[in-house]
Amino acid sequence: MAAFVADVHLAKLARLLRLFGFDTLYFTHIDDDELLQISKNEGRWILTKDRALCERGDRCLLIKAKEPKEQLKEVLYTLKLTQCRPFTRCLVDNAQLERVPKEEVLAKIPPKVAQWCEEFERCSRCGRIYWKGSHYERMKRFIDEVCD
Ligand SMILES: [Zn+2]
Structure with a gap:
């Protein structure tokens, strides 16, 4: 890449x-x-x-x-880059995200998110937690438009 x-x-x-x-x-x-x-x-x-x-x-x-x-x-x-891997990197420091079990992040996420979301990713460097919220849906449309 x-x-x-x-x-x-x-x-x-x-x-x-x-x-x-x-x-x-x-x-x-x-x-x-x-x-x-x-x-x-x-x-x-x-x-x-x-x-x-x-x-x-x-x-x-x-x-x-x-x-x-x-x-x-x-x-x-x-650069003819059509292969992208969205939502795999921390937006703040560029490090790779890794999947984490919900139990591990429960204390750090809003209770409302915990009610509906099951999949979480954590930055291997800064520990920031990512999940597919409303921001995700909005960006997903843009990503689909640009990538294959
Ligand atoms: Zn990070």
């Missing part, structure tokens, strides 16, 4: 890529040289709106769209 490192002004795009399951690094402070180094060392695509930076990298995608969802489409369509 393609992996990315997003420039500082593309926080929302980075989150969306993680939602779709793509390994995406994002730092609130990072300079061009560091981005280029990470890209080179780890084979990641740099995502940026900075044309000058883009011309310096071998794997660099110049993002033209303004709206994050459009930016995501731009990335996926340009």
